[in-house]
Amino acid sequence: MCKKVISKAVIKRLPRYYRYLGELLEDGVERISSGELSERMKVTASQIRQDLNNFGGFGQQGYGYNVRYLHQEIGKILGLDRVHNMIIIGAGNLGQALANYTSFERSGFKTVGLFDVNPVLKGVTVRGIPIRMIDELPEFIKENQVEIATLTLPKSRATEMAELLVQNGIRAIWNFALTDLNLCLPKDVIVENVHLSESLMRLSYNLTSYEEAKKKK
Amino acid sequence: MCKKVISKAVIKRLPRYYRYLGELLEDGVERISSGELSERMKVTASQIRQDLNNFGGFGQQGYGYNVRYLHQEIGKILGLDRVHNMIIIGAGNLGQALANYTSFERSGFKTVGLFDVNPVLKGVTVRGIPIRMIDELPEFIKENQVEIATLTLPKSRATEMAELLVQNGIRAIWNFALTDLNLCLPKDVIVENVHLSESLMRLSYNLTSYEEAKKKK
């Protein structure tokens, strides 16, 4: 009984389904058809049904989907039915900003620790969480059942830090450093990149090519 | 003479090429073949050549690509050959963190203004940039040739804010609010989303499904 591998494209869309279903739930909508949802989300109904059926039949012919149930099931698929303990490595501007973000906690991502190499930051607290030095890391990971490590530090330090984290049992890295960690870590370590500057470059590309197109007309 | 539309998949890869070429340049590498680059980047040489040829022939048969030239050309394609003035709407943790990020400026994205609705923040400065109130926005955009607006505010305020920005001539929005702005703005407004919580959910999905796979073995 081998579970089919789900394509990246589908996984990428799941959080958006989850969000729309959450909003429908808030609005008190009980059921929804793929057709209605398709209109709201501006994707094809076919895609919605195909995507969902990767994970099983959540709907009912002639009825559609129960919003509460589908929301809950997608939540489970995404692993949002339990708490994930998270640490942040690099307590600079971005690291502190993420630590202050309360909305992650509502989805079950709990920041339990903050680390930095800069001794000046030692003991400074962010939302009640003290900034610790890296030498406390191994013990802290074990004692606090840390699952996810967020890397918000310069690319020059990111690789060695990631290797240290993996050595200490971390299996999932949320990487904000501008480097391809996956190329130097074991393949079973999960890396999710947030490369802000690349996002900004795509915006800039679209802006530039749009302006050029306008000029030519 | 109609310019071919470049697929999103290609555009998504461009910043990564740019980054690798920048690193090669720093390392003093003068030329590189698609084969060598393919090995470093772990993509096929075929894809590299196809991607680049969307924009023209940058290489030379028998030689490969000149690193400096290719880096520069991709930079131009991405619009990195000029400065883009940027404002940040929402001077909370994330907004201030982005304002403090000096590395964007090095790629030509210059934060020239910070705005918030909270009067308590009025006049507070971040990296020398004073936080302004929203009523100053229209004038500021005109006087400072602002191209890009970064939205780092709660989703509840994001839509009305985006509409106000567009009314005042903004054509590009870097959106950190968890809402699909593109569905309510004119189609010619460029929106680039950074949905951090969705990124975290994908990480969580991969972690969860990986652990389940391991359990079954």
Place this chain on the structure above:
DNA sequence: TAGATTGTTAATCGATTAACAATC
């Protein structure tokens, strides 16, 4: 039962990879 809508198969579309002629 009739109508609606899913789950799923088949058709289409697009993106990636392979192959090779062109050419430096």
Place this chain on the structure above:
DNA sequence: TAGATTGTTAATCGATTAACAATC
């Protein structure tokens, strides 16, 4: 000239959309 490597066409692969039988 011979070797290397691009640019580009053709083949393959995967993802999206359309269609419809199954069924609530």
